[in-house]
Amino acid sequence: MNAVEFSDVTLAVGGRTVLVGASFAVREREFVGVLGPNGSGKTTILRAVLGLLMPWRGSIRVLGRPPSRGDPTIGYLPQVRSNRAGMQLSGWDFVAAVHRGHRLGLPFLDAVGRREIARALDRVGAADLARRPLAETSGGERQRLLLAQALVGRPRLLLLDEPLISLDPHHQAAVVALARSVQEELGITVLFSAHEINPLLGAIDRVLYLGQRQAALGTVEEVITGPVLSRLYGMAIDVVHLHGRIFVMSEGQDMERDAHRHYEAHHAGPSHA
Numbered sequence: 001m002n003a004v005e006f007s008d009v010t011l012a013v014g015g016r017t018v019l020v021g022a023s024f025a026v027r028e029r030e031f032v033g034v035l036g037p038n039g040s041g042k043t044t045i046l047r048a049v050l051g052l053l054m055p056w057r058g059s060i061r062v063l064g065r066p067p068s069r070g071d072p073t074i075g076y077l078p079q080v081r082s083n084r085a086g087m088q089l090s091g092w093d094f095v096a097a098v099h100r101g102h103r104l105g106l107p108f109l110d111a112v113g114r115r116e117i118a119r120a121l122d123r124v125g126a127a128d129l130a131r132r133p134l135a136e137t138s139g140g141e142r143q144r145l146l147l148a149q150a151l152v153g154r155p156r157l158l159l160l161d162e163p164l165i166s167l168d169p170h171h172q173a174a175v176v177a178l179a180r181s182v183q184e185e186l187g188i189t190v191l192f193s194a195h196e197i198n199p200l201l202g203a204i205d206r207v208l209y210l211g212q213r214q215a216a217l218g219t220v221e222e223v224i225t226g227p228v229l230s231r232l233y234g235m236a237i238d239v240v241h242l243h244g245r246i247f248v249m250s251e252g253q254d255m256e257r258d259a260h261r262h263y264e265a266h267h268a269g270p271s272h273a
């Protein structure tokens, strides 16, 4: 059985078509990197897998069934995470807050629930963060707690939307390695979105690259090539391999890095709003 299957899927958000006639299948127990420029549809695809967005055309199957909202077999780490409100919470409270879908307010936990939270914290090596207030955790530690949240309920499929955003390269590598080791230990499927391929190299089995309302799924060697990426970016792309890293270039610009930095400068966080 495939973990995620798109057959001739067209997705539209707010009157805009994001994906047209896409077909691909992610196998069970695969670790797939979801790549593509800003606005290419990474978040939209994950939302469709969650059943939060119905396809305009075509069909989606998730672990053999149509997507359904609140599916307990799917763990989700959303891209937009405002942690400010919960900064006084302890690591334990933070993870417990999602137990049985209690995203707001803290549920009463029985012994089984407490074991489940402890297990999720343990799984990501965050047992020592249980008592610490969120405000006193580093970016990398907070990502571990977020991953623990996504693991509560024992999902078979994990959707991690841009967990590397605003982490330094060292913490990025740690988060990727942690997600990979959790995926292998639990034997689950992971879709991990990012805007740059390099932090994911060596960890992912395959890559789902999005652009120009199209999707290409394959190994890094198959997908991160001039011809495929030129089609997905809608412009001439050169793929440059250097010291074990890959650069997606167009006219001297690194499309995965420069384009994003430019975007971030124009979409500064809430503190600048």
Ligand SMILES: Nc1ncnc2c1ncn2[C@@H]1O[C@H](COP(=O)(O)OP(=O)(O)O)[C@@H](O)[C@H]1O
Binding pocket: 013, 014, 016, 018, 036, 037, 038, 039, 040, 041, 042, 043, 044, 045
């Ligand atoms: N709520 C929304 N209303 C209107 N358009 C949206 C909404 N969410 C996303 N979009 C549009 O859908 C496209 C895909 O967005 P998204 O899936 O967030 O891309 P990515 O995650 O790859 O950056 C973008 O063009 C974006 O502007």
Ligand SMILES: [Mg+2]
Binding pocket: 042, 043, 044, 079, 161, 162
């Ligand atoms: Mg996104």
